[in-house]
Amino acid sequence: xxxxxxxxxxxxxxxxxxxxxxxxxxxxxxxxxxxxxxxxxxxxxxxxxxxxxxxxxxxxxxxxxxxxxxxxxxxxxxxxxxxxxxxxxxxxxxxxxxxxxxxxxxxxxxxxxxxxxxxxxxxxxxxxxxxxxxxxxxxxxxxxxxxxxxxxxxxxxxxxxxxxxxxxxxxxxxxxxxxxxxxxxxxxxxxxxxxxxxxxxxxxxxxxxxxxxxxxxxxxxxxxxxxxxxxxxxxxxxxxxxxxxxxxxxxxxxxxxxxxxxxxxxxxxxxxxxxxxxxxxxxxxxxxxxxxxxxxxxxxxxxxxxxxxxxxxxxxxxxxxxxxxxxxxxxxxxxxxxxxxxxxxxxxxxxxxxxxxxxxxxxxxxxxxxxxxxxxxxxxxxxxxxxxxx
Amino acid sequence: xxxxxxxxxxxxxxxxxxxxxxxxxxxxxxxxxxxxxxxxxxxxxxxxxxxxxxxxxxxxxxxxxxxxxxxxxxxxxxxxxxxxxxxxxxxxxxxxxxxxxxxxxxxxxxxxxxxxxxxxxxxxxxxxxxxxxxxxxxxxxxxxxxxxxxxxxxxxxxxxxxxxxxxxxxxxxxxxxxxxxxxxxxxxxxxxxxxxxxxxxxxxxxxxxxxxxxxxxxxxxxxxxxxxxxxxxxxxxxxxxxxxxxxxxxxxxxxxxxxxxxxxxxxxxxxxxxxxxxxxxxxxxxxxxxxxxxxxxxxxxxxxxxxxxxxxxxxxxxxxxxxxxxxxxxxxxxxxxxxxxxxxxxxxxxxxxxxxxxxxxxxxxxxxxxxxxxxxxxxxxxxxxxxxxx
Numbered sequence: 052x053x054x055x056x057x058x059x060x061x062x063x064x065x066x067x068x069x070x071x072x073x074x075x076x077x078x079x080x081x082x083x084x085x086x087x088x089x090x091x092x093x094x095x096x097x098x099x100x101x102x103x104x105x106x107x108x109x110x111x112x113x114x115x116x117x118x119x120x121x122x123x124x125x126x127x128x129x130x131x132x133x134x135x136x137x138x139x140x141x142x143x144x145x146x147x148x149x150x151x152x153x154x155x156x157x158x159x160x161x162x163x164x165x166x167x168x169x170x171x172x173x174x175x176x177x178x179x180x181x182x183x184x185x186x187x188x189x190x191x192x193x194x195x196x197x198x199x200x201x202x203x204x205x206x207x208x209x210x211x212x213x214x215x216x217x218x219x220x221x222x223x224x225x226x227x228x229x230x231x232x233x234x235x236x237x238x239x240x241x242x243x244x245x246x247x248x249x250x251x252x253x254x255x256x257x258x259x260x261x262x263x264x265x266x267x268x269x270x271x272x273x274x275x276x277x278x279x280x281x282x283x284x285x286x287x288x289x290x291x292x293x294x295x296x297x298x299x300x301x302x303x304x305x306x307x308x309x310x311x312x313x314x315x316x317x318x319x320x321x322x323x324x325x326x327x328x329x330x331x332x333x334x335x336x337x338x339x340x341x342x343x344x345x346x347x348x349x350x351x352x353x354x355x356x357x358x359x360x361x362x363x364x365x366x367x368x369x370x371x372x373x374x375x376x377x378x379x380x381x382x383x384x385x386x387x388x389x390x391x392x393x394x395x396x397x398x399x400x401x402x403x404x405x406x407x408x409x410x411x412x413x414x415x416x417x418x419x420x421x422x423x424x425x426x427x428x429x430x431x432x433x434x435x436x437x438x439x440x441x
Numbered sequence: 442x443x444x445x446x447x448x449x450x451x452x453x454x455x456x457x458x459x460x461x462x463x464x465x466x467x468x469x470x471x472x473x474x475x476x477x478x479x480x481x482x483x484x485x486x487x488x489x490x491x492x493x494x495x496x497x498x499x500x501x502x503x504x505x506x507x508x509x510x511x512x513x514x515x516x517x518x519x520x521x522x523x524x525x526x527x528x529x530x531x532x533x534x535x536x537x538x539x540x541x542x543x544x545x546x547x548x549x550x551x552x553x554x555x556x557x558x559x560x561x562x563x564x565x566x567x568x569x570x571x572x573x574x575x576x577x578x579x580x581x582x583x584x585x586x587x588x589x590x591x592x593x594x595x596x597x598x599x600x601x602x603x604x605x606x607x608x609x610x611x612x613x614x615x616x617x618x619x620x621x622x623x624x625x626x627x628x629x630x631x632x633x634x635x636x637x638x639x640x641x642x643x644x645x646x647x648x649x650x651x652x653x654x655x656x657x658x659x660x661x662x663x664x665x666x667x668x669x670x671x672x673x674x675x676x677x678x679x680x681x682x683x684x685x686x687x688x689x690x691x692x693x694x695x696x697x698x699x700x701x702x703x704x705x706x707x708x709x710x711x712x713x714x715x716x717x718x719x720x721x722x723x724x725x726x727x728x729x730x731x732x733x734x735x736x737x738x739x740x741x742x743x744x745x746x747x748x749x750x751x752x753x754x755x756x757x758x759x760x761x762x763x764x765x766x767x768x769x770x771x772x773x774x775x776x777x778x779x780x781x782x783x784x785x786x787x788x789x790x791x792x793x794x795x796x797x798x799x800x801x802x803x804x805x806x807x808x809x810x811x812x813x814x815x816x817x818x819x820x821x822x823x824x825x826x827x828x829x830x831x
Contacts, residue, residue, distance in 0.1 A: 099658050099662070105654075106657045106661060189759075193681075199762060211671060211681060215590020216587070229615065239626070257796045263497050263606055264496045269768065283579075289577075301588060374665050377585075382570050385568070400660055404646060
């Protein structure tokens with residue numbers, strides 16, 4: 052049995068953050084009813100398609116039910132209210148103020164169900180001077196402090212890259228899922244009056260929450276953390292090194308014992324014994340020399356061969372895995388991290404396992420179904436669950 | 442009242458992932474007892490210090506209690522079991538198998554308290570061929586697929602950078618927090634037998650969970666997603682552009698309406714009217730021309746001035762904020778995202794607001810206290826809560 056079985060969630064979501072929150076809840080067993088406009092969530096148009104159906108959405112909408120409603124029609128509004136009346140929580144990521152304008156604000160919804168938890172995900176939050184700005188993930192990453200850091204110092208020809216995925220949306224969705232369950236636990240605990248909380252989540256705060264000690268450091272000394280490329284300024288040697296086949300090898304060799312093994316593995320035992328390299332603090336002072344020595348060695352081998360040598364020496368390292376590396380890796384296979392699924396719309400596809408494993412449930416059991424077609428559950432939800440003829 | 446008030450959590454954590462999970466639970470009101478060795482969690486030695494005390498840890502350990510125990514002593518073991526006997530959940534991030542070896546495995550702990558939820562965070566998970574490898578955040582990022590993507594294509598001189606923070610640890614900690622509360626909600630729901638679940642979380646799966654549609658795309662067509670720098674391959678124009686003062690401006694101009702406003706703002710109205718640029722699909726075919734036009738304009742201005750012009754034209758954009766930008770920004774101020782706190786160890790410091798806001802509680806109210814000194818709560822926890830003379 053999954054931990055959230057019995058939790059009823061309504062999604063008024065689109066694109067990434069809101070639907071990602073509810074997908075995590077659905078993976079853990081919640082009943083999620085995704086409310087879409089008749090033409091579907093626009094995220095269904097993103098990325099590649101197969102058999103005319105979007106590929107990413109197979110995952111993004113899995114374990115959910117899909118119903119279609121026109122939120123601006125009286126019938127659509129009435130059905131949203133009816134869905135919320137029987138639900139534990141609503142997750143929405145419209146622009147702040149939109150639900151209120153169409154008559155579906157928290158006052159209306161909690162009048163129908165005072166126990167309804169409402170999680171509101173937006174770019175900048177429900178108040179403040181930027182609340183009406185359109186939300187874009189890239190802006191959340193830039194304002195939250197992450198894009199400043201994702202860069203190689205002294206490298207002016209290319210821009211600081213994205214980390215490669217819509218990380219600010221993902222983070223806000225994860226915080227929303229966490230906050231929804233927490234609000235439900237608090238509402239349902241013994242002796243509680245049982246009012247549903249309203250939770251405000253935003254992309255900028257979600258990114259800003261990961262800035263480690265940078266804020267108090269700035270406050271105390273005025274020091275502003277600068278990007279450090281693939282290195283960690285306070286640990287040495289740890290970096291990503293070029294290999295002979297044009298690929299890269301990430302190596303974490305900064306503990307004292309591992310450092311000694313690493314230097315011997317690359318044929319530089321004299322550096323392992325060098326008093327200048329005796330501990331992490333002093334190695335940080337000579338990090339350029341150490342990084343050079345390691346790169347001189349990695350350049351003589353392919354990334355796979357260099358990794359094999361270092362692994363035999365018990366030095367933590369990894370090539371930068373792409374999707375083929377993940378699929379072919381024995382650990383991914385043994386852990387059932389890549390799950391073959393039969394998608395009625397796409398045919399056979401691969402799904403990633405949920406990132407949490409609960410005892411007694413295998414990852415394939417958690418992928419109960421792939422994303423439904425637009426409105427696939429109209430009849431079941433409106434007819435059976437709500438009890439009106441759809 | 443905070444949502445998790447009344448939830449009792451024991452942390453056998455160190456470094457980042459486990460303690461980050463419990464800090465999120467503590468921010469939401471849970472009672473968190475952090476069990477440290479007598480010399481303290483080694484993360485206390487990371488980063489800068491002030492008055493001899495670690496700065497980052499002021500945040501990382503906030504809202505928690507700290508007790509010290511030697512887990513290998515009979516007394517230490519007995520006290521961990523006693524703490525778990527009264528708790529809802531345990532979060533641990535030792536290497537897989539370690540707790541079992543010292544006699545504190547799940548069988549022992551759940552014999553004392555069958556309702557105890559146990560979240561286990563590790564680099565690779567509790568099983569599989571890599572489970573015994575040491576866990577490093579960088580390796581989790583590399584194996585999970587993120588480091589491959591965080592790069593500028595065609596850029597061989599510098600390595601793909603870190604995204605700037607320990608993102609795999611952060612993600613695993615967030616998933617752990619979410620899973621703990623979900624397991625507690627499931628355990629406490631009406632009619633439930635109330636057994637505590639055991640949850641297995643790992644850095645690699647946490648990163649891999651964010652790979653969007655890349656896995657099914659590879660499975661269906663063999664296509665392997667490649668890094669795209671600061672661009673998004675399926676949207677144009679959206680990128681990060683160089684400004685005249687050496688800073689960068691992130692611009693999201695890929696919706697049709699915004700694209701028109703952007704082209705007029707940079708003095709290129711003919712591109713807004715160009716039939717080759719009529720929609721996103723066709724703009725993606727000419728993205729080099731568009732990125733060039735935008736960069737030609739941003740190079741003539743400082744990042745601040747370019748941002749001001751684009752904002753007046755309602756084009757989503759942002760400089761890449763560093764900590765000073767965050768602290769000085771009116772939105773951060775209005776939203777109380779930067780909270781001045783009196784830390785008994787450090788003096789006055791700045792804390793970031795929690796990323797979730799619950800109605801009726803302000804962000805400053807959620808920062809109830811800063812990180813305690815090592816063992817600061819020994820007397821309270823062992824004397825008062827456990828009721829034995831410490």
